[in-house]
Amino acid sequence: MTNDPEPIPQLESVAGAPRRRVDPAILLVLLASAALLLHAAWVVGPTYDEHFYVATGISYLTDGDYSLNREHPPLLKLLAGVVPWLVGGFGFPQDPGTAFNLPGAFFYQAAGDRWPLLLFLGRLPLCLLTLVGEVVFYVATRRWFGRVPAIVATAALAFDPNVIAHGSLAALDMGTATLMTVALFAWISALRRPSPGARLGAGVAMGLACATKFTALVLWPVLLVSAVATAAAARSLRPLATLAIVVAVSLGAFSATYGFEARSVASVRLHPEFAEEVDPPPMTAGAFVERVGSRVDESTFRARLFDTGVAQGARNALEVWLLGAAEPRRGDSTPLVAPVAPEERLAIVRALGALTDAPGEVRKRAFEVVLAEDELPEQERDRILGDLARVDLAERGGDPIEAWREFYARNRTASWDVVVFRTGWIDGLVRTLFGDHRPVPLLVALKGLDRQLAHASTGHASYYRGEEIGVADESGSYPLYYLDVLVHKNPIGFVAAVLLGLVVALRRVGRWGRLEAALVVGTSALLLVTFALGNTLMGVRYVLPLLPLGAVLVGRAVAAFPRAATALVAVGVLESIWMHPHELMYFNLLAGGPDRGTYITVLGDDWGQDTAAFGRWCEEHREEIDRAGGMFFDPYIEADLVALGLERTMPVLRNVQGLVAVNAVSQRRWAQRYSWLEDHPVIARVGWTIRIYDTRPRR
Numbered sequence: 001m002t003n004d005p006e007p008i009p010q011l012e013s014v015a016g017a018p019r020r021r022v023d024p025a026i027l028l029v030l031l032a033s034a035a036l037l038l039h040a041a042w043v044v045g046p047t048y049d050e051h052f053y054v055a056t057g058i059s060y061l062t063d064g065d066y067s068l069n070r071e072h073p074p075l076l077k078l079l080a081g082v083v084p085w086l087v088g089g090f091g092f093p094q095d096p097g098t099a100f101n102l103p104g105a106f107f108y109q110a111a112g113d114r115w116p117l118l119l120f121l122g123r124l125p126l127c128l129l130t131l132v133g134e135v136v137f138y139v140a141t142r143r144w145f146g147r148v149p150a151i152v153a154t155a156a157l158a159f160d161p162n163v164i165a166h167g168s169l170a171a172l173d174m175g176t177a178t179l180m181t182v183a184l185f186a187w188i189s190a191l192r193r194p195s196p197g198a199r200l201g202a203g204v205a206m207g208l209a210c211a212t213k214f215t216a217l218v219l220w221p222v223l224l225v226s227a228v229a230t231a232a233a234a235r236s237l238r239p240l241a242t243l244a245i246v247v248a249v250s251l252g253a254f255s256a257t258y259g260f261e262a263r264s265v266a267s268v269r270l271h272p273e274f275a276e277e278v279d280p281p282p283m284t285a286g287a288f289v290e291r292v293g294s295r296v297d298e299s300t301f302r303a304r305l306f307d308t309g310v311a312q313g314a315r316n317a318l319e320v321w322l323l324g325a326a327e328p329r330r331g332d333s334t335p336l337v338a339p340v341a342p343e344e345r346l347a348i349v350r351a352l353g354a355l356t357d358a359p360g361e362v363r364k365r366a367f368e369v370v371l372a373e374d375e376l377p378e379q380e381r382d383r384i385l386g387d388l389a390r391v392d393l394a395e396r397g398g399d400p401i402e403a404w405r406e407f408y409a410r411n412r413t414a415s416w417d418v419v420v421f422r423t424g425w426i427d428g429l430v431r432t433l434f435g436d437h438r439p440v441p442l443l444v445a446l447k448g449l450d451r452q453l454a455h456a457s458t459g460h461a462s463y464y465r466g467e468e469i470g471v472a473d474e475s476g477s478y479p480l481y482y483l484d485v486l487v488h489k490n491p492i493g494f495v496a497a498v499l500l501g502l503v504v505a506l507r508r509v510g511r512w513g514r515l516e517a518a519l520v521v522g523t524s525a526l527l528l529v530t531f532a533l534g535n536t537l538m539g540v541r542y543v544l545p546l547l548p549l550g551a552v553l554v555g556r557a558v559a560a561f562p563r564a565a566t567a568l569v570a571v572g573v574l575e576s577i578w579m580h581p582h583e584l585m586y587f588n589l590l591a592g593g594p595d596r597g598t599y600i601t602v603l604g605d606d607w608g609q610d611t612a613a614f615g616r617w618c619e620e621h622r623e624e625i626d627r628a629g630g631m632f633f634d635p636y637i638e639a640d641l642v643a644l645g646l647e648r649t650m651p652v653l654r655n656v657q658g659l660v661a662v663n664a665v666s667q668r669r670w671a672q673r674y675s676w677l678e679d680h681p682v683i684a685r686v687g688w689t690i691r692i693y694d695t696r697p698r699r
Contacts, residue, residue: 021527115643203246
């Protein structure tokens with residue numbers, strides 16, 4: 001068996017190495033990559049999610065509230081918002097809710113004609129992050145494989161169409177892939193030579209990676225297994241100590257991206273960004289009596305309330321006594337319940353505080369009664385009202401009872417049957433450790449994770465090889481989906497070079513060590529399996545972290561077979577560049593190119609990026625459109641159609657006569673709705689996403 005190589009020097013040791021001139025070959029690769037990224041960032045129209053991320057980032061920087069768009073961690077949204085925030089002049093609205101209920105209100109109306117500049121400024125930091133990732137990638141692969149393999153592998157990564165496409169957007173996917181790769185490289189360095197600097201760097205890198213998307217959590221099993229295996233092989237606890245330090249530092253770095261925010265569950269229970277309505281728990285009249293009667297003289301309470309024959313549920317019980325106890329039953333004018341003495345009434349009002357787990361409507365009626373009971377001491381009434389509402393008015397100030405009156409006026413018509421966490425283990429953990437009223441560190445992050453787990457379990461409307469996919473079936477989704485996507489969404493030369501590198505890596509030929517090979521191949525396999533088992537089929541963007549890892553294998557292939565692997569990469573680069581700047585819709589020749597490739601899958605490729613160009617096309621062909629009877633179009637984007645020059649378009653109805661434009665994602669995902677268009681000719685195409693049909697009768 002071949003011995004492992006000497007420990008690989010840690011990445012940060014480059015700073016202490018003798019100064020060398022920058023290699024002109026890698027400089028050329030990086031400059032070409034920067035040119036492609038910046039050009040795409042300038043000319044590609046806004047995509048579906050970018051409105052949310054740029055506006056959210058500006059909001060975070062403006063008011064420090066991280067609850068908006070809480071389903072993803074904040075780091076990349078902060079990057080997307082920081083340059084526009086520093087430049088200023090975009091008129092962020094005073095009420096941030098306006099921007100996120102209707103992103104166009106911020107992105108187009110507030111920015112006005114400057115929205116293209118706002119979009120470009122939001123994209124700039126993400127372009128820079130992609131370039132930084134390419135530099136780190138080159139440094140690591142050069143130390144592993146040498147100069148030429150590192151240059152070729154970096155070129156394979158930098159010119160991959162998916163890297164250019166997603167690296168030039170104010171979105172989260174390429175930034176996640178970049179920081180996950182940096183974190184993995186830093187972890188390898190820390191395991192090889194566990195100096196304080198290496199451990200600190202790995203911890204910060206892991207924390208920042210986890211602050212991009214929750215996808216990065218997949219790295220933690222990799223770190224745990226590799227630390228245990230390395231400790232066992234070396235018969236040393238140092239790898240476990242390294243892991244412990246990395247965990248502690250990463251948690252601090254992750255918390256810092258949230259501004260060390262902490263909130264109680266009660267303070268966000270009715271917050272629109274946290275509350276999710278659920279079916280109310282059942283509560284019988286008997287349960288109501290047991291709950292409330294246990295706090296007063298149960299025999300008296302039962303006699304007065306229920307022994308009169310009322311047994312139709314807790315809500316009826318409340319209507320009988322809590323709302324006055326004077327309503328007749330079955331036409332009888334005699335009240336069901338006799339009046340009670342003041343002290344007896346006060347005891348029962350106090351007992352209503354036991355209804356904290358009752359259905360929302362029951363708690364709401366009890367809240368109303370307690371709020372109106374002036375005989376209760378203010379402090380006691382304040383506590384009971386908080387328990388019944390399950391909220392915390394910590395920032396109310398002034399008269400607490402008046403604050404509760406204002407609260408009830410705002411929320412009396414809202415559902416009180418809400419939860420903060422749908423995922424059982426998250427809800428149980430938070431309740432056990434903190435209860436409802438103690439501040440929970442990273443509550444927003446936990447809610448985001450809860451949201452992502454719910455999304456993964458229910459799936460997402462998508463399309464795959466002729467099937468309109470909603471929620472995946474019981475067989476466990478489509479396990480080959482992401483492998484299929486990776487094969488057809490990357491240049492054939494790149495795919496072939498990766499496979500060659502995988503074969504070489506598994507044989508452990510050459511200088512590359514067992515640790516590096518295991519971590520790169522193992523992480524790739526874990527990512528692929530994790531997404532294969534999920535129900536959310538969102539195209540190549542979800543598995544972008546596999547591309548840098550695949551490019552590492554390209555470097556391994558070049559080190560073993562320089563000419564053959566380099567030729568494959570060169571072919572792949574040529575395959576990619578011809579699509580610029582439409583790399584989002586790239587499909588290789590095996591898929592039939594960008595036109596036929598959409599029959600495989602399209603969600604995550606068509607993001608509405610050609611909508612702005614379509615608006616310009618409509619302006620250029622206005623007379624032709626008017627003669628045809630108008631343009632019919634259902635946009636696949638959250639945008640202000642007036643700002644994009646599409647205010648005169650009409651919704652698409654079956655068999656309308658005129659010109660009909662349809663997005664590729666809509667045409668595939670809702671095939672039956674648009675199937676009638678197949679009988680009409682395509683007269684134009686905008687980019688690779690929008691087809692324009694002439695549906696007028698043929699002469």
